[in-house]
Amino acid sequence: MANTANSFNPTVDDFAAMLDESFGAADAFEGSVVKGIVVAIEKDVAVIDVGLKTEGRVALKEFAGPGRDHVLKIGDEVEVYLERIENALGEAVISRDKARREESWVKLEQAFEKKERVDGVIFNQVKGGFTVDLDGAVAFLPRSQVDIRPIRDVGPLMNVPQPFEILKMDRRRGNIVVSRRTVLEESRAEQRTEIVGKLEEGQEIDGTVKNITDYGAFVDLGGIDGLLHVTDIAWRRVNHPSEVLTIGQTVRVKIIKINHETHRISLGMKQLQDDPWHGIEAKYPLQAKLSGRVTNITDYGAFVELEPGIEGLIHVSEMSWTKKNVHPGKIVSTSQEVEVQVLEVDSSKRRISLGLKQTLQNPWEAFAEKYPVGTIVEGEVKNKTEFGLFIGLEGDVDGMVHLSDLDWKRPGEQVIEEFKKGDMVKAQVLDVDVEKERISLGVKQIGSDPFAAKSAEEGGSGEVRKGGIVTCEVLEVKENGLEVKIAGTDLTTFVRRAELARDRADQRPERFAVGEKMDARVTVFDRKARKVSVSIKALEVAEEKEAIAQFGSADSGASLGDILGAALRARDTQDKDEDKK
Secondary structure, eight states: OOOOTTOOOOOHHHHHHHHHHHHHHHHTTTTEEEEEEEEEEETTEEEEEOSTTOEEEEEGGGGOBTTBOOOOOTTOEEEEEEEESOOTTSOBEEEHHHHHHHHHHHHHHHHHHHTOOEEEEEEEEETTEEEEEETTEEEEEEGGGSOSSOOSOOGGGBTOOEEEEEEEEETTTTEEEEESHHHHHHHHHHHHHHHHTTOOTTOEEEEEEEEEOSSEEEEEOSSSEEEEEGGGTOSSOOSOGGGTOOTTOEEEEEEEEEETTTTEEEEESGGGSOOTTTTHHHHSOTTOEEEEEEEEEETTEEEEEEETTEEEEEEGGGSOSSOOSSOGGGTOOTTOEEEEEEEEEETTTTEEEEESGGGSOOHHHHHHHHSOTTOEEEEEEEEEETTEEEEEETTTEEEEEEGGGSOSSSOHHHHGGGOOTTOEEEEEEEEEETTTTEEEEESGGGSOOTTTTOOGGGTOOOSOOTTOEEEEEEEEEETTEEEEEETTSSOEEEEEGGGSOSSGGGOOGGGSOTTOEEEEEEEEEETTTTEEEEEHHHHHHHHHHHHHHHHOOGGGTOOHHHHHHHHHHHHHHHHHHHHHO
């Protein structure tokens, strides 16, 4: 056969070049998604022709999955991921899972950028949450993002197609985090907005008690919850909502307030009833005495229900006349029926002040009536202080004996040491101040005042007066003088050594003995200062002057001894004459 000008006779090099070009074009498809035709189905694998004169095998299970039940047929066109054009067996290495994953990632990235929801299926539980199949891509669903409220059983949500929102994704690491909760919240927010738009403040509506807490109850108003606070359940005191309400109960409520931004709705039940505080001043006039029930006890007092919805406070200071520093719970108890008196009514602040002690007689008034000033009473020493004694008296009241009223002669600071708690003491009532709740007592007033009405200068009839002569009895002999008692009185005084005699040689205390009596002259008698002083020396000097004036002077030739002797004889004669009379 003759060769023509247009004939092509390829050489070995030409075949090599064509082969390289063919394989080079095929290599460009590796690592990408390609379309193929199902040419055969053998047991659990599908044979797929991906072109390029090569076929590959894919397990049938890769075409199924959570939420998918796909049945392959010969001739179906499918997309697969081409990993390698030819392996050792001369077959293409392909994968349906990887193809789906590549497709899904592209779609998911677009949805993530547009903040669109994606469909997926929860198919497995893992630590901290669940795995979700997003049409080939596997995402993580944290347990906190499953629902708005924690749920115990997730079974009904498994293997069910449902929408999710992508919270975070990282293609390089293959991480995707999704949330079902945000989808529910958005749907719920839309629903709440629609429902709230139909509600108005002041509207009365029926609802169902959905949940009960310490501070109130949540009422379902048909797709949205409203809070019924415990203080708005009834006009009377409700300690806990469960006292009035039960879960599932249908209640009639009034919408008090609506916050359209937060969709919070405040409800009330008591607002459907008349306010019992209207006209309260006329109903409970001041000083009126009423009966009520103790509903609550606090550190500062007790609340008393006068009628349903009306409570008054007995402040701790108005609970007892005498118990000032005790807890109200030690005076009254919860549910106790008590008689009280209205002290103050403030309708604007919805407050009523009550008194418990005002229904009982004032013990200080009762004491003043029974024990007027000057009465002698007896009581137990309750307490000792730096300024006196407190004595427990009848009527559970205390009287005070000031230090200055303990003894006529000794300092109160010294005398009070002789008393101890529990001692029974008699005292005289000196004063009763009902308003200040004070009773003044005196112990020394039971005995007579040794200084009272003794001075003639003060209008008294006693013998003790300044310049007067008294008989003294020696109580104690000391180095610097004598402790003596004035006869006929309770007065005692100290005679200094210099006042024991006119002559210096006789100014010796040892000249006297205990029990010995002698005359002396009163040199000081001050009832206000409660001071008395006597002097033997002053008496001798006075007697000497009187003798000289009466019986002559030394200039007449008579000695001083003669004059004093005559004076003494005259006094003795006068004393004998008075004794005969």
